[in-house]
Amino acid sequence: MSRHIPDINRKPIQRVILERLTTPRHILIEQARRASRKGERKEAGVRRKPREIKGRYVEDRLRGAHFPIKTREQLVSELGGKGVKVEIRGGPAMSSEEIAERCFAEKNHFFAPGEVHHAVDISSWARTTTKSFNGAIFPIKGSGQVMRRIGHVEIDGVTIGELAGSIKYPLVSVTDLIDKLVKARKRKKG
Secondary structure (H helix, E strand, C coil): CCCCCCHHHCCHHHHHHHHHHHCCHHHHHHHHHHHHHHHHHHHHCCCCCCCCCCCCEHHHHHCCCCCCECCHHHHHHHCCCCCCEEECCCCCEEEHHHHHHHHHHHCCCECCHHHHHHHHHHHHHHHHHHHHCCCCCCCECCHHHHHHHHCCCEECCEEHHHHHCCCCCCECCHHHHHHHHHHHHHHHHC
């Protein structure tokens, strides 16, 4: 004869094990799916209140954002959504997707608006330089072409136009230009 122990006397863990053993498999699978979807929604920030996004610059749009930002999609939504043009101080306007791509090329997560802005600054001037000189004929023998193409771009608060005069010419490639700009900026920094 088997002895039946009432549920009242069982420990909580025994009740859970008993429920798992007696519940049909398809119900357990559906419960697991719901739990994982709930976790995904929570991770994606679906439950957060929508906020009003103001301003045309990256810093303005990230003021009041929900940090930490861990995914590109989350950064894009904090900047205003897909296809939204956002300006970078000292640089060109770019789509929110392009800004997110540049940021996540530098770091995997962001805890403050300053970190996002810094990541954009670091990658921005080098990529802008590379794009601007795509198809250019090298060697470049003077600062005129550099000034025309990227003279307005800033590196740590100094425009490339200011640094172009201190670079040694001729420039044989874009990487040579970027290396010389980095060295010139370090010299100017002191």
